[in-house]
Amino acid sequence: MATDIPQPTDSAVRAALATVNDPEIHRPITDLGMVKSVEIAQDGSVTVGIYLTVQGCPMRETIHSSVVTAVRSVPGVSEVHVELDVMSDAQRKELATTLRGGQAEREVPFAQPGSLTRVYCVASGKGGVGKSSVTVNLAAALAARGQKVGVVDADIYGHSVPRMLGTDGRPTQVENMIMPPSAHGVKVISIGMFTPGNAPVVWRGPMLHRALQQFLADVYWGDLDVLLLDLPPGTGDIAISVAQLVPNAEILVVTTPQQAAAEVAERAGSIAVQTHQKIVGVVENMSGLPCPHCDEMVDVFGSGGGQRVADGLTKTTGAEVPVLGSIPIDVRLREGGDEGKPVVLSDPDSPAGAALLKIADALGGRQRGLSGLSLGITPRNKF
Ligand SMILES: Nc1ncnc2c1ncn2[C@@H]1O[C@H](COP(=O)(O)OP(=O)(O)OP(=O)(O)O)[C@@H](O)[C@H]1O
Numbered sequence: 579m580a581t582d583i584p585q586p587t588d589s590a591v592r593a594a595l596a597t598v599n600d601p602e603i604h605r606p607i608t609d610l611g612m613v614k615s616v617e618i619a620q621d622g623s624v625t626v627g628i629y630l631t632v633q634g635c636p637m638r639e640t641i642h643s644s645v646v647t648a649v650r651s652v653p654g655v656s657e658v659h660v661e662l663d664v665m666s667d668a669q670r671k672e673l674a675t676t677l678r679g680g681q682a683e684r685e686v687p688f689a690q691p692g693s694l695t696r697v698y699c700v701a702s703g704k705g706g707v708g709k710s711s712v713t714v715n716l717a718a719a720l721a722a723r724g725q726k727v728g729v730v731d732a733d734i735y736g737h738s739v740p741r742m743l744g745t746d747g748r749p750t751q752v753e754n755m756i757m758p759p760s761a762h763g764v765k766v767i768s769i770g771m772f773t774p775g776n777a778p779v780v781w782r783g784p785m786l787h788r789a790l791q792q793f794l795a796d797v798y799w800g801d802l803d804v805l806l807l808d809l810p811p812g813t814g815d816i817a818i819s820v821a822q823l824v825p826n827a828e829i830l831v832v833t834t835p836q837q838a839a840a841e842v843a844e845r846a847g848s849i850a851v852q853t854h855q856k857i858v859g860v861v862e863n864m865s866g867l868p869c870p871h872c873d874e875m876v877d878v879f880g881s882g883g884g885q886r887v888a889d890g891l892t893k894t895t896g897a898e899v900p901v902l903g904s905i906p907i908d909v910r911l912r913e914g915g916d917e918g919k920p921v922v923l924s925d926p927d928s929p930a931g932a933a934l935l936k937i938a939d940a941l942g943g944r945q946r947g948l949s950g951l952s953l954g955i956t957p958r959n960k961f
Contacts, residue, residue: 583622586654591616591624594648601637607645610673614663622656624649629665631673638662684795688805689824695802697827698858698941699820701849703842705736705811708863708905709832711915712934713808714742714764718920719938721763725803728758730793731768732820733810734786740768744918749797756797762923765800767793787819794823804941812846821853828858830902830941833887835865840883844890851895859902860888861937867907868929878907903937905930 595616596608607613607628614627626645630638642660649658665673688695700716702709713729721727731739740746740759745766747759758765769789799805807827809816820827829850833843843860850857862884866875884901891899905911908930914921921931922938 584654586652590652594652598644598648601640622654625659627661633664686794697805698830699807699827700830701809702811702832703846707834710738715920715922715934716938717764718762719922728765728799728802728805730807733808737768737770742915828856831860835883840886844887847891848894857899859900860884862904864907865904905933
């Protein structure tokens with residue numbers, strides 16, 4: 579005599595899925611729009627389609643096994659299959675709105691079509707090549723030339739911009755706006771300003787994305803001519819987040835002359851191809867040490883790395899990538915960074931100071947093109 583096995587129902591399976599919380603958001607996956615489909619076969623086997631919030635979600639295994647356990651507990655279910663998919667941009671936006679209680683997202687002003695702020699992401703392949711030093715000196719030089727400048731220190735592991743610029747202030751909050759401290763005429767916001775003491779930042783992708791979005795949208799920058807973003811070395815989550823949040827941001831690649839550094843820098847720069855961003859140029863740092871006795875240049879890190887990176891990126895991107903300048907090794911640059919006085923201000927005639935000022939002038943002279951921008955005017959009807 580055949581035993582009467584109940585056929586599982588759609589609502590019973592969905593009720594079981596409602597007991598599964600997203601491990602990061604801590605809310606039921608059914609409330610978050612993560613359940614894509616539920617299919618129940620005659621033999622009681624159930625196939626559940628699940629949307630992950632992002633590609634390569636590190637919680638995919640946990641979500642998978644929680645769904646299997648929950649659905650298997652429904653009477654009549656013989657087996658469970660889980661098919662993972664990834665949310666579209668629109669679905670992610672909807673989820674974000676749900677999480678904010680229906681409030682629309684604040685916009686990133688620099689990403690708006692009418693924005694005239696030039697945004698530069700300062701990127702490198704390897705750490706320690708002088709990316710932050712270049713960022714703060716260019717920022718201070720541009721501010722000294724009368725431009726309104728902001729810096730976002732998004733280098734989560736090596737956030738050193740506040741020290742190099744000499745800002746020890748904390749940002750203050752006015753209503754929903756964060757007011758950035760400033761030094762030498764440069765407004766600065768750093769991930770280090772939001773962590774206690776010298777604690778390391780152990781945030782993962784979505785947290786970093788959210789922090790960066792806040793830095794760009796909730797910080798009161800005012801009208802900026804230039805915004806520089808100091809990115810962490812390499813081609814990580816932050817670079818992709820920046821590309822999503824400010825698609826018009828251009829990339830400035832910093833490298834040393836060394837072959838190995840140049841290869842990694844080229845890899846970091848070539849992310850621009852995937853993100854459809856423009857590379858404004860390459861800065862070669864630590865390009866030789868002037869001998870203190872005879873002024874002859876000693877190529878401590880070899881030579882030609884900057885040009886090699888520029889040539890490689892020109893080839894990869896199909897657009898001309900210039901070398902914007904070469905900065906020699908200079909004790910005064912390092913001292914300036916340690917003391918919070920950028921060398922372009924404390925010793926503008928030093929070899930490193932002069933080289934950085936030249937690069938700043940090249941960048942400062944550029945205008946953001948108006949082509950493709952909405953001018954906010956409408957044609958009048960002919961009478
Ligand atoms: N041209 C230079 N001459 C002398 N010292 C330099 C030069 N460029 C950078 N330095 C020193 O090298 C060290 C590393 O520089 P910096 O912190 O700017 O690198 P970085 O690429 O931002 O590093 P990370 O990404 O790992 O934080 C600092 O102490 C800085 O003062």
